[in-house]
Amino acid sequence: MLVLDQIHTYYDRIHALKGVSLTVQxxxxxxxxxxxxxGKSTTxxxxxxxxxxxxxxxxxxxxxxxxLPAHEITRLGISHSPEGRKIFARLxxxxxxxxxxxxxxxxxxxxxxxxxxxxxxxxxxxxxxxxGGTLSGGEQQMLAIGxxxxxxxxxxxxxxxxxxxxxLLVEQIFRIIENINEQGTTILLVEQxxxxxxxIANRAYVMETGVIVLEGPAxxxxxxxxxxEAYLGG
Amino acid sequence: MLTRSIQRGLRIGAISFGILTYLILVGLPTRxxxxxxxxxxxxxxxxxxxxxxxxxxxxxxxARAPAPLFxxxxxxxxFAGALTATLIAFxxxxxxxxxxxxxxxxxxxxxxxxALYGVMPGVIATEGIPALGWLRQTLFLTASGIVGALLVLIxxxxxxxxxPRIPWLRWVPLILPFVLLAFVIWLGMxxxxxGGNNRGTIxxxxxxVTIGSGIFALRAxxxxxxxxxxxxxxxxxxxxxxxTLDQFQNSVMGIVFIFVMIGLGLNIxxxxxxxxxxxxVAFFAIGAYVYAFLAAPFxxxxxxxxxQSLGLPYNQPLVSYWMAIPITMVAAGIGGVLLGIxxxxxxxxxxxxxxxxxxxxxxxxxxxxxxxxxxPRGLLNIAPPYLFGINFxxxxxxxxxxxxxxxxxxFAAYRLDxxxxxxAWIAMREDEDVAQATGVNLVRTKLLAFAIGALFAGxxxxxxxxxxxxxxxxxxxxxxxxDALSLVIVGGMGSIPGVxxxxxxxxxxxxxxxxxDEYRIVTFAALLVLMxxxxxxxxxxxxxxxxxxxxxxxxxxxxxxPSALEQLATAEPTATQKAGRQ
Ligand SMILES: Nc1ncnc2c1ncn2[C@@H]1O[C@H](COP(=O)(O)OP(=O)(O)O)[C@@H](O)[C@H]1O
Ligand SMILES: [Mg+2]
Numbered sequence: 001m002l003v004l005d006q007i008h009t010y011y012d013r014i015h016a017l018k019g020v021s022l023t024v025q026x027x028x029x030x031x032x033x034x035x036x037x038x039g040k041s042t043t044x045x046x047x048x049x050x051x052x053x054x055x056x057x058x059x060x061x062x063x064x065x066x067x068l069p070a071h072e073i074t075r076l077g078i079s080h081s082p083e084g085r086k087i088f089a090r091l092x093x094x095x096x097x098x099x100x101x102x103x104x105x106x107x108x109x110x111x112x113x114x115x116x117x118x119x120x121x122x123x124x125x126x127x128x129x130x131x132g133g134t135l136s137g138g139e140q141q142m143l144a145i146g147x148x149x150x151x152x153x154x155x156x157x158x159x160x161x162x163x164x165x166x167x168l169l170v171e172q173i174f175r176i177i178e179n180i181n182e183q184g185t186t187i188l189l190v191e192q193x194x195x196x197x198x199x200i201a202n203r204a205y206v207m208e209t210g211v212i213v214l215e216g217p218a219x220x221x222x223x224x225x226x227x228x229e230a231y232l233g234g
Numbered sequence: 235m236l237t238r239s240i241q242r243g244l245r246i247g248a249i250s251f252g253i254l255t256y257l258i259l260v261g262l263p264t265r266x267x268x269x270x271x272x273x274x275x276x277x278x279x280x281x282x283x284x285x286x287x288x289x290x291x292x293x294x295x296x297a298r299a300p301a302p303l304f305x306x307x308x309x310x311x312x313f314a315g316a317l318t319a320t321l322i323a324f325x326x327x328x329x330x331x332x333x334x335x336x337x338x339x340x341x342x343x344x345x346x347x348x349a350l351y352g353v354m355p356g357v358i359a360t361e362g363i364p365a366l367g368w369l370r371q372t373l374f375l376t377a378s379g380i381v382g383a384l385l386v387l388i389x390x391x392x393x394x395x396x397x398p399r400i401p402w403l404r405w406v407p408l409i410l411p412f413v414l415l416a417f418v419i420w421l422g423m424x425x426x427x428x429g430g431n432n433r434g435t436i437x438x439x440x441x442x443v444t445i446g447s448g449i450f451a452l453r454a455x456x457x458x459x460x461x462x463x464x465x466x467x468x469x470x471x472x473x474x475x476x477x478t479l480d481q482f483q484n485s486v487m488g489i490v491f492i493f494v495m496i497g498l499g500l501n502i503x504x505x506x507x508x509x510x511x512x513x514x515v516a517f518f519a520i521g522a523y524v525y526a527f528l529a530a531p532f533x534x535x536x537x538x539x540x541x542q543s544l545g546l547p548y549n550q551p552l553v554s555y556w557m558a559i560p561i562t563m564v565a566a567g568i569g570g571v572l573l574g575i576x577x578x579x580x581x582x583x584x585x586x587x588x589x590x591x592x593x594x595x596x597x598x599x600x601x602x603x604x605x606x607x608x609x610p611r612g613l614l615n616i617a618p619p620y621l622f623g624i625n626f627x628x629x630x631x632x633x634x635x636x637x638x639x640x641x642x643x644x645f646a647a648y649r650l651d652x653x654x655x656x657x658a659w660i661a662m663r664e665d666e667d668v669a670q671a672t673g674v675n676l677v678r679t680k681l682l683a684f685a686i687g688a689l690f691a692g693x694x695x696x697x698x699x700x701x702x703x704x705x706x707x708x709x710x711x712x713x714x715x716x717d718a719l720s721l722v723i724v725g726g727m728g729s730i731p732g733v734x735x736x737x738x739x740x741x742x743x744x745x746x747x748x749x750x751d752e753y754r755i756v757t758f759a760a761l762l763v764l765m766x767x768x769x770x771x772x773x774x775x776x777x778x779x780x781x782x783x784x785x786x787x788x789x790x791x792x793x794x795x796p797s798a799l800e801q802l803a804t805a806e807p808t809a810t811q812k813a814g815r816q
Contacts, residue, residue, distance in 0.1 A: 048671055049670070050667055050670060050671065069670075069675070069676075069677075070670035070671060070676075071670055071673045071674055071675045071676070074670075074671060074672060074673040075673055079671070080671045082667065082668060082671065086665055086667070086668050087668075088660075088661065088664040088665060088668065089664075090664060091660065091664065095660075098657070099657060099660070099661045099669075099672055100672050101672075102654075102657065102658065102661065102672045102673045102674055103672065103673025104673075147672070148671075150672075151672060151673060
């Protein structure tokens with residue numbers, strides 16, 4: 001469904017992605033793992049249109065999307081939950097979620113999804129009128145994911161949802177991600193926390209300094225000596 | 235403990251002495267004149283207050299105990315006073331000896347020094363400074379220090395005490411504007427001598443307070459029927475104002491409401507969309523000049539030549555005031571887009587600098603494109619509006635037009651605030667990347683903010699040109715942008731009623747204070763500092779701003795405390811928890 005073919009992305013002169021190719025099939029959870037600075041976030045930012053690739057192509061259902069501006073890509077059904085819990089800190093939880101549905105105009109559908117998000121994250125329902133910035137770290141991450149869901153995406157791009165969270169919460173969040181996937185949303189999950197990510201993914205890509213160095217079914221990647229050594233501590 | 239507060243007092247005193255020395259050297263006393271000493275004493279009291287409370291941004295002064303405060307305040311005042319008095323004595327001594335200091339410190343002149351001591355300049359020139367002057371200066375500043383300490387204590391008690399709830403008190407702010415309006419009308423009746431020579435000024439001030447209190451009343455009214463009734467009454471009261479005020483008062487209110495229009499436009503750009511635009515005057519200028527080209531084609535050489543070559547008459551307005559409105563607005567809107575395109579990628583400070591430059595460029599165009607704009611000589615004899623053949627250009631009519639214009643612009647801003655575009659602006663203001671990721675078209679949203687803001691400024695510019703009759707490039711200096719931005723901030727960013735209050739406070743009050751113009755700097759500085767302490771969100775904040783800046787005031791209904799498990803499980807405490815611990 002989503003195909004990246006030989007993508008090269010630059011930050012001015014910094015060559016951050018050096019020919020990245022990856023595929024995400026309908027209904028999958030695909031994870032992209034790699035150490036800090038490998039280019040995972042850059043990959044997501046390139047897909048969602050916040051960055052433009054200098055070379056290569058990105059297609060969604062066969063249609064090229066690499067030249068489209070970010071807001072149009074969102075409208076095509078790709079939703080990006082950015083790294084570092086970038087919520088609207090000064091707005092309430094409710095306003096955050098409403099803005100997530102900005103691209104949509106179907107009021108009843110938005111209400112429905114609002115309820116769906118709050119069923120997924122009951123914590124958010126309790127804090128509906130609280131300012132985003134006053135939420136705890138885990139709640140902010142839930143809000144960021146919830147907001148990304150509000151555009152009713154076909155593909156959800158998640159950038160390190162486990163970052164800075166205690167193990168208990170990480171587990172909880174990953175269970176919710178699985179749940180979202182079971183409800184029909186395809187997921188591309190970027191993680192440093194390789195173990196957890198591989199445990200819920202169907203397929204995995206391993207990235208190092210801007211190139212994909214390993215790919216395959218999650219179980220195989222998890223078993224590969226390379227990954228065991230580099231990310232799972234032997 | 236005692237020595238600590240004495241040390242603190244000496245330190246504050248020394249710093250204050252430095253500030254005073256600077257003020258004396260730049261000649262502030264001369265500008266203030268006879269009242270120099272008391273004015274400085276008041277200003278110093280405010281300065282001591284800020285220093286003693288521990289800085290401007292400090293929100294909690296409960297730790298400040300009376301005894302050390304008064305010790306520190308007295309010491310600060312005494313020290314600063316003695317040093318300043320000595321410095322002045324030194325300068326005056328030199329002056330009396332015939333040393334001419336002007337080549338070095340051009341403000342150290344007998345008048346200046348005399349103003350500080352409250353004696354005649356002649357006395358200083360011949361006798362130097364009497365010991366009494368030294369003593370007086372010292373005592374004045376000591377008193378300032380004590381008043382400063384007192385202010386901290388007053389602030390503390392205000393912050394701590396919760397005021398008693400009395401049910402009927404609620405009606406006072408609702409009735410107040412109408413009582414004030416009655417007062418305004420009464421003052422204007424023939425035979426009333428209240429206030430003597432100052433009656434006009436009092437009436438003007440009362441008019442502004444009427445409008446201001448009306449705004450607060452509207453907000454104090456309960457939503458629903460009560461608000462609608464008060465809204466209607468308030469509307470009628472305002473509509474009546476132009477007919478009861480005299481020429482001068484109408485003229486002042488006209489300019490205030492022209493600035494309400496400007497402020498409302500800028501509020502869209504800065505308050506709603508979060509784009510710090512310091513060149514906003516440009517669109518105001520475009521509106522004014524485009525209207526002038528249309529309504530006084532003969533005063534622009536280029537326009538005259540064009541009309542001549544087309545064989546058209548050039549010695550009369552090309553279109554009526556009303557026909558010109560869409561033209562000037564579109565012109566200003568195009569200006570907005572033209573500014574917007576190059577700054578699309580800029581944020582924050584960079585945006586501010588570029589827009590600042592844009593404002594200046596437009597002013598320089600007006601100054602130097604003499605063929606078109608007639609340069610510094612300006613465009614003259616701009617036609618007033620006519621309605622059914624009646625000249626609508628007198629102060630009363632201009633005020634009416636400004637009221638109507640402000641009303642329309644306020645309504646448009648209100649509708650925009652709640653619209654889809656309004657939400658896109660909020661998202662963009664909060665985080666451009668995330669806004670894009672949620673489907674906001676950044677380019678369009680930004681350009682629309684600039685364009686719509688500019689439209690309103692253009693409308694205001696046209697009315698301003700009609701009011702002034704003659705316009706010159708210096709009417710459109712950076713200060714218009716600064717005034718507009720200040721009134722938006724003082725009123726409360728993003729708040730529509732706040733703009734009205736801001737315009738009354740910053741454009742109206744100076745007119746009232748015209749006689750005591752020199753106090754303006756000190757008064758406003760103090761006012762602004764005071765406001766940033768007490769109400770950083772502005773005088774009439776939008777609900778969102780208020781929430782942002784006063785976390786404690788946030789209604790947290792239905793929110794239970796985090797469970798023990800969550801507290802264990804979350805890696806970091808929430809902001810409220812953090813704040814609670816401090
Ligand atoms: N805004 C930026 N400007 C310049 N270089 C950047 C920027 N963001 C990331 N980079 C560089 O691009 C590379 C990939 O970064 P990133 O995609 O954030 O890695 P990851 O998400 O895998 O930790 C790094 O070398 C980083 O230094
Ligand atoms: Mg990253």
